[in-house]
Amino acid sequence: MNSAEVLADAFGRIQEVVHEAVEGLSVEDLHARLDPGANSIAWLVWHLTRIQDDHVADAAGREQVWLSQDWAGRFGLPFPEDATGYGQSRAQVAKVRVDSDEVLLGYYDAVHEETLSFVRGLKSTALNRIVDDSWDPPVSLGVRLVSVIADDLQHAGQAAFVRGVLERR
Template sequence: MFRPWFCSLILRLTVIQLRLETQFSTGALKWHGNLSEQVCAAGHEAGTVRVKDHPARRNAMTLNEFIEDAFAKEHEFLMDAVQDLTPEELAWRPGHEANPMGWILWHMLRVEDMWFQFFIQRQPEIWESEGWNEKFGLPTRDNGFGHTQEQVDSFPALDLTELIRYGDSIRAASLAYLKGLGPDDFDVVPREARPEMSVGAIFRQVIGEVYQHQGHLAYLKGLARTGGMSR
């Protein structure tokens, strides 16, 4: 048999629960916990509040901002890896069939230039429009894709400062293009012959590739400076 105090407690808890449910259903009560617990603070729709409508999410990062931030972090990592490389280190490679650091840096810059300027916007690449091909004495349409071992072996030594300047110009153009994109623009397919390469897929491709090559450069730099060049 239940004691009177226990029955009284159950009754009070039931009343409190009913009051809370009433306040929650009207949006009058607001949680102060984490975002997933604050559903009642955002208003409600058919009795169910959407977390995405919560005021805390109104300043959520957009896709454009995420991409810009990813590029900024990649550039930070890249500069840490290459800005103090010597000409000897740029030309060094750990094996005969490996790519030199200078070639890798040139290739990753050319790839970003090609995708955003030529492939998407159908306009001359920065490489050509600013005369970098003439400054470096290299072909206009070459970007390293499909290079043979002989082509890599004969690749010229490029000035690091000039390469970085070329990269800065490319990135400025890429970000300018990004700023003009709306949410639906990422679904656009620039070339019918490549239906799998939408604008969004190209951003994913470029971000993945520049991070990959930046990692290559950082690793090779560490390898070169821990005795690799003396072997």
């Protein structure tokens, strides 16, 4: 297994968790918050997808799916188009609302496909390319992709946890 296959496998595992956490939920459950400061499943999945879209698009030198496929328009959120959820307040988290699980999974799957298209074409040497020199040490493509995977898995796991709590209520 080469590094591109490992990355594709990792992103595939995220997709499995996201679908298990979201599929079939009511709109009410997608927006449920376990307490006033908690994140909803809708926010968690939107945020992890926005971060993946933002970071992978930047590394690939392409436009984000959020804009190129007009997911920003489909979601109609009251934030600037470049918002990813990072640093949002409780009130802003509450404004991430979707009409169904389909829109949430549609955006996620579109980003997932773009991500796989990018990572499957990578040679191992490409992972050493510096993609962000604002950090010390500068961030390589490999480190950036592992960071996205780690962040996505954490948020997908949180969404799965929230779903489990809601189902046991």
